[in-house]
Amino acid sequence: MPVHKLILDDVFEEVRYSLIALHCTIEDYRLAYLLNKNLGITLSRKSSDLDHNNGKSTYSIFEWEDEKQLTTWSLVSNVCKIETYQQIDYQSLFDNQETIIKKTNLIPEYKRVNYFLKIDNQLNFSREKYILNNVLKIPQIATAYSIDSNKLKSKDNLIFS
Template identity: 50%
Template sequence: MALHKLLVDDFDIETYSLLAIHCTLEDYRIAYLLNKQLQISLQRKQQDIDVQYTASSFPIYEWKDKNQQTIWNLVSNVCKKEEDSMASSGSLFETQNKILRTHNLIPEYKKVNYLLKINNDGNFINERAIIHKIQEMPQVAAVFSINVSQLKSKDNLIFN
């Protein structure tokens, strides 16, 4: 009887590019400007990305380019959530203190505001040209490529 082995490492090939974008704009505004600059059509998805049992929620925009067979996703890397304080004040009366807690989709890049993920399924994508076009936008402070193979939290980038 023949023994068949399935190597799981065969499926761990990154077929997407990941760009980090530094800017202070709201998510809908940066999506609009990227659509205009790159001639794409990012649209807000109905459901946000929930991480750690809805501890944080990240807005996501998507565009499926049928000509190039690519899927573009713009997702916020920062979620600020107001939570109740658990600290005891030591007084007779209860005081409700609120804390503004910051969560990151990719904790290794806490300073990055947005992530642009381009699923290319093995097709060629001119990453340099995309970075150059985004850098031309005056609202963007910086943009750079992220090496996905070195990310510890790359499971957070599975959107579908």
């Protein structure tokens, strides 16, 4: 009996998006406000955070759907800080607990990046450069740059829907 092989390369098309890394130390809501103001967009906080590793780490996410351009803008935090308690076994009268803060990243390849701005719709080079220049005009942002999403190892973490 012959073996039939299905090739599905043409069926599932890769979703195209632009990804901008943002280095800054301000809170997520302040960054969303500044991006809204400088880019003319309307990012708003989603009702639930982005859940990763079955609730072990959560990342704040802001989203805006531009229905004119058929584009979805997402601002997501790359850093999650989890406070845990560790029992310290000193030979003392009292129980001692030490607070430990664990830091996890949504995209581990870019540990120093604080936020990612994901734009679901392949932009042409000049439009992406225009957005990047407007982001760099914000004084609270130390630096911002485009990332080639095809070279990411953990690009599955950027699927929000």
